[in-house]
Amino acid sequence: MNPGDRVRVDRGTATYEGVLMPSTTADHLVVKLDGGYNVGVDRADANVDVLETDSYDVESAQDGDSESEITFEDDLPTIALISTGGTIASTVDYRTGAVTAQFDAEDVLRAVPELAGRANYRGRVVANILSENMTPDVWTDLAEAVHEEIERGADGVVVMHGTDTMQYTAAALSFTLDTPVPVVFTGSQRSADRPSSDNVMNAVCAVEAAKAEHSEVLVCMHETESDDTCALHRGTRVRKNHTSRRDAFETVGAEPLGEVEWESGEVSFRREVADRDAVELDIHADLATDVELVKFVPGRSAETLDLAADASGLVLEGTGLGHVNTEWIEKIEALVDDGTTVVMTSQCLEGRVCDRVYDTGRDLLEAGVVEAGDTLPATAYVKLMWALSNVESVEETMRRPIAGELQERSVPWT
Incomplete structure (x- = not known):
């Protein structure tokens, strides 16, 4: 046997x-x-x-070429499946019992037969890592791979990614790519070895979203704990808000852009989205990696900022409207004087930075801090990396929306 x-x-x-x-x-x-x-x-x-005998193929496609191509049917759209690893492409390590990332995109096709007949697929592996091991270098490699697939004629791209850092990578591609077709991130909170796995539904809904008439960079994950719909979140406004629930991802400060109905595969949008072919394909994948993200907490010494002494950029997660201890202000001013762009965001999940209300905020503005409005801290971190390498006026860019990351108003919604 x-x-x-x-x-x-x-x-x-x-x-x-x-x-x-x-x-x-x-x-x-x-x-x-x-x-x-x-x-x-x-x-x-x-x-x-x-x-x-041989009832199930347990060999990994990584034993062969890292690219795979499925038989094409002329009447179906072409979807590029790009694997970076993560639970959606994971199995169990039979020695330790731990979940490990060891399947590539072709393995996912074999593991999710429900994808058959929905599209033609091209599969490739950019990385095979758990998402905590993701780096800006991989973001660049992924942006280049997505660009290549679209250039080769893909009608949409699905990126399979670990959920823990998916919001960072989705933000990175939102800034580095001008895409005329959908780019949809998806993952799985629970591996395929578990009956409660969400990998099949998420993968199928992501493919349907990648076939739809838009050109957004989206995250597609369960909208509820039930197997009914997947929510479509803009890549710069999404956050993982639960460690293990299948509906862990939420759009912060607004409702999701849309949804995919599981049974019918129907894609619908609740808000305005960019049209398919609205822009020419382009890539600006350079990223400044000497950027720090620091969260202020009560009692933390201003010496914490020394880690940004030689950094090009620093994103602060301030309290409330965007505040830190007044003892930090002198060091922040010194960083700005030395050429570091310092950007302020808020630890609050809703609302926006406004440093004109209290004395501390006004002192921070005078020290040269740039307000990022309601941009999420993780998104601001990625945006600053991109801006430092691709635009002339970094401060002005951080104050205005580039990829839907900064909303004009912060209002309650239900």
């Missing part, structure tokens, strides 16, 4: 039927049950019957 065979395992009074998976020990069998869970069985006293 070999991994991939369908087997029935009898041990004592228990019977397990499923697919034999790879195991790193000689003493145990690992069987993927039909419900999605994996069970480890001690080989001792176990009787195994092979029901079907």
Whole structure:
């Protein structure tokens, strides 16, 4: 018997039927049950019957070329699937029991048969990492890969990404790419090994969103805990607000741009979106990596700012309307005088920075701090990296919207 065979395992009074998976020990069998869970069985006293050979392909596409191409049908749109790793393309490490990223885009196609018939697919791997290992260099590589796929004729792009830092990468592509077609990020809060996995629905909804008539950079994830709709969030206004819920992602300061209905695949928008082919394809992928993001907390010494002494840019997460301890102001002024662009955002999830209300805020403005309005701190961090490398007036750019990151007004919504 070999991994991939369908087997029935009898041990004592228990019977397990499923697919034999790879195991790193000689003493145990690992069987993927039909419900999605994996069970480890001690080989001792176990009787195994092979029901079907090679019933399931357990080999990773990474064993071959990192690019794959699926048979094309002329009447279907072409969607580029780009994998960076993450839970949506993960499986279980049978030695440790941990979830590890080890599948590429072609593996996702094999794992999600519901994608068949919806589009033609081209798959490629940009990275195979968990999202906590994401770097600005990978953002640049990803932007270049997306640019290449669109240049080759892709009608839309789906980026499969780990959820923990997806908002940073979605923001990065929002600034580095002028795209005439949809670019849709998706991921999974729960791996495919779990019956409650959201990978199938998220992947299918992301493909439908990438086929739709718009040219936004979006994040497509479960809108509720139920399998009913996926929300479409603008890449510069989205935030992961829960560690494990399937509906962890939310648009901050507004409702999502739209949704995808799971059963029908229908895409609808609630607010105005950029039309497909509204801009010419272009890329500005240079990023200044010497930018720091610092969160002010009570009692933190002003010496904290020394880490930005040689930085080109610094984003501060201030309290309320955008405040820090008054003892920080002298150091902030010195950073500005030395050429560091210092940008103020708020730790509050809703509302905007306004440093004209209290004395501390006015002192910060006098010290040279740039207000970022209601730009999210993570988005401001990425935007400042991009602005320092691509525009002449960085301060003016941080004060105006480039990719929907800065809203004209902050108002309550329901």
